[in-house]
Amino acid sequence: MREVPEGPVDPLLATPSTSNPTAQAAPQRLWLKVLPEVTVLCLCVVLWIPTREFNSSVGGPGPALYPRVLIILLAVAMVVRLLQQLRENRAEVPMRPVDSESPPEEGAEFNEELIDSRRVAIAIGLSVLYVLSTLFLGWPIATFILTLVFLFLAGKRNPVFIVPTALVLSLGFTYVFVKIVYISLPTGYGFFDTITVRLFEIMGIY
Secondary structure (H helix, E strand, C coil): CCCCCCCCCCCCCCCCCCHHHHHHHHHHHHHHHHHHHHHHHHHHHHHHHHHHHHCCCCCCCCHHHHHHHHHHHHHHHHHHHHHHHHHHHHCCCCCCCCCCCCCCCCCCCCCCHHHHHHHHHHHHHHHHHHHHHHHHHCCCHHHHHHHHHHHCCCCCCCCCHHHHHHHHHHHHHHHHHHHCCCCCCCCCCCCCHHHHHHHHEEHHHH
């Protein structure tokens, strides 16, 4: 019978494991984690290209300013989230034994299970749809619809409250951006362009 030496075993003399499933699965897990962020970043590039055709004949920043600001903010948020994912993956130590009596490390009280992935996906989807809708529906109509959807998802279901709130916010910011700040907001295409221009005339912007 082979004798097993007593005392601590030198890790240099220990027989290495032939395979480490956790270490092998780490790169694949990382790609799955960052895939949504990378996809949205690629979508930001796709959304940026049509804004080069938005020109203004009346001066000012032009109608491409606001969509580009939204695209940049979305891209920055995705880059920050991507860096967080890389940092969390680098901080993970595979096959580490858990000691229930040891004091928690800094940041260990943060529970990732409290994050609802479905709500995060909905928020990202709304941001992307909002950028697209401002290009085709016009900024006032798209902002009005987005505010309604956001208030509804936030639990505000009373139409007496959400409809006037969405209307005041969309029209108020439209007046400030176009009339005061002199930013040319997207007016949409076709029928929606006619409605937006008519709305600007009623508000005294044009």
